[in-house]
Amino acid sequence: MGIVSQTLRFAVLALCLRIALTQRLPPNGCGNIFQYRRQGDHWIGHVTPPQDGLKSVSWTLRFVSHGVNRPGKISSMAPYPNRKTALQNMHDGGRAECFVRFTDFDDELPKIVRIELNGQVLCTASEYEGSSTTSTRELNMAVSSTTTYKMYESPPLPTRTIPLFDSIDPESFYNQLVTYASVPAPTTAKQTPRPTTTVTRPVAASPGTSWVSNDNPFLKPLTSIKPIVTVDTRHEPVEYECGVEGLVGLQIGGETLPRGRFPWLAALYHDINVDPNKIELSYKCVTTLISARTVITAAHCIYGMTPAQLRVYVGRHDISMHPEKDATLMAVQSVHTHPDFVGNLVPDLDVGLLVFTERVQYSTYVRPICMWTSKTALGIDDSEQTAVAGWGIDANFKPTRFPSTVNVRKVSQEQCLREMVTAKDFLTPRTFCAGNSQGHGPCLGDSGGGLMVLRNNRWFVRGIVSLAQRSGNGCDLSRYVIYCDVARHLGWIERNIVR
Structure with missing residues (x-):
């Protein structure tokens, strides 16, 4: 048997x-x-x-x-x-x-x-x-990897007076509506040889100026010392909750953000140095972290740029400090702008994504905002808080050192057109207007920032700062700001986001 x-x-x-x-x-x-x-x-x-x-x-x-x-x-x-x-x-x-x-x-x-x-x-x-x-x-x-590099102290940066908005033609339509262009970068910059001394503190620079480093942290060090690299193979990426804000300042009116309140807020820089072994960064726009490897911003902030020309500072707060403690300068792997955006400023297509070469490390100061989804109700109730934040110019047309935030209210297109006739050529079903009754709001340097909606105790990104009414050297914030509606581009975002 x-x-x-x-x-x-x-x-x-x-x-x-x-x-x-x-x-x-x-x-x-x-x-x-x-x-x-x-x-x-x-x-x-x-x-x-x-x-x-x-x-x-x-x-x-x-x-x-x-x-x-x-x-x-x-x-x-x-x-x-x-x-x-x-x-x-x-x-x-x-x-x-x-x-x-x-x-x-x-x-x-x-x-x-x-x-x-x-x-x-x-x-x-x-x-x-x-x-x-x-x-x-x-x-x-x-x-996830941690790399240790030798750092060097920069010589003091010279104080420079940088003209605002010199790229704006006053005879063009920008007299009516302008982009939130950032402070222009200087066209030339001389590099000063570095002493080989170890950095013991962050290097401070005047807000709005570019900063220079002869050590490109995104390339292999030019020394014989190999970087120390560790790889975490023990667990999946850290679980996180999107849209959870940090501490809030107890004051009334427009406010300077305490660090970490909006941990998805990140600063976009252009690297204007053509030498691959050096970086010279000039602040340009606001970006919003929507995943461990992707930020969303305005297409006009990144259109025509290569990944090597862009850097994103996550966990950023004080833009006068280089480097800044608990903030990370991220390299860009790929640049995505809406395929129908061809450089002409059309707000309903003014959306772009930057994908990092590596995942960010989530922390108290670095976490993503929640993305609007197809299942999220399109309407924004008057009881829901809506806000924008960024490092744009202040009321005196000066670059700011710390980010500010202000509450705004979304209005109908009919109301927007009644009060701002110049917007008629820029409003489409994929845009919306929002404003503040006190004349507070985003201005030059805040371009690309997200309009955030607080829903069920979580913040969601709904719009991208695109256009505003021009007024002298700044913005007429008694009028409305025009936003690109993120909810109308969810399919394109989902096809290009990297999580």
């Missing part, structure tokens, strides 16, 4: 193995990314990113199978060949591979019909006609 039982078990095992090895493979239109492979007595689906160097990946795979309630199971996605190896490979600049395992399918394996990586669709295929079953599998992987 024992011999018969053992023989039967071998026969069943052989049959299962034969079935596994003779299963039909479905059409695969994603062969450059996805491969069906045999692994022992099972089939797996092996996925490889199309590019090297990704420090964070978020995969979504969708499969379809013939019929319903049929046998067969698709496992959860997992790093390939194992978690530790995959994460170390990511850190070393390789590709973050992963896989799924197929078990108990009688004849044909499930067909891959959609692959998304970091919110971008890489591949699609037609689904089956008639009854079918779809299955979706997701996986998030990331590595």
Whole structure:
């Protein structure tokens, strides 16, 4: 009896193995990314990113199978060949591979019909006609690294008087409506050799001036000392809650923000030094952190710029300090502006995204705001607080050192047009107006900032600061400000955001 039982078990095992090895493979239109492979007595689906160097990946795979309630199971996605190896490979600049395992399918394996990586669709295929079953599998992987570099102290920066708005032609339509252009950067800058002394404190500079560093932290150090790099392979990225603000100042009226109240507030800089071994940064616009690797801003702040020309300071508060404690200067991997935005200032297309080369480290001063979603009600109730914040010029047309915030109220387009006729050519279904009865609001230097809505004790980004009425060297804030409506661009944002 024992011999018969053992023989039967071998026969069943052989049959299962034969079935596994003779299963039909479905059409695969994603062969450059996805491969069906045999692994022992099972089939797996092996996925490889199309590019090297990704420090964070978020995969979504969708499969379809013939019929319903049929046998067969698709496992959860997992790093390939194992978690530790995959994460170390990511850190070393390789590709973050992963896989799924197929078990108990009688004849044909499930067909891959959609692959998304970091919110971008890489591949699609037609689904089956008639009854079918779809299955979706997701996986998030990331590595965090800490690099120690030698830092040097800069010589004192000279005090410079920088003209405001010299790029604005007073004869153009900007006499009516202007962008929130930032303080222009100087066209030339001489570099002073650095003494090789160790930095012991942040270097202060006058607000609004650019700052110069001969040490580019985004390149390998030009010394023989290797940076110390650590890789966290023990857990997934830290869980966080979006839209949770920090401490608030107890004062009435327009207020200077205490540090960390809006931890998603970040400053955009242009690097105006063409030497790749040096950086010279000039403050330009406001950005808003919407994920660990993405900020949202106005398209006109980043249009025509390359990633190497842009830097984002997350956790930023005092823009006169370089570096600033607990703030991080992030390198940009990719620049995205709405495809219909071609440089002409049209507010309904004035939206852009910057994707970092690495994930930010969440902290008291660095956390994302919540994104508006298709399920979020479009209307903003009068009882809901709405606000904007940034480092724009003050009432005396001077650059500010610390960010300020002000409450504003969204109004109907009819009301906006009644009180601001010059807005008629700029209002569309993808824009809205908001203002403040006291004449407070964003001005030059606040461009790209988010209009924030407090809903259910969380802040959501709803608009992007785009245009305002011009008045002399500043803005007429007794009139309304025109915002690009984020809620009208959710599809484009979801296709380009990297989490």
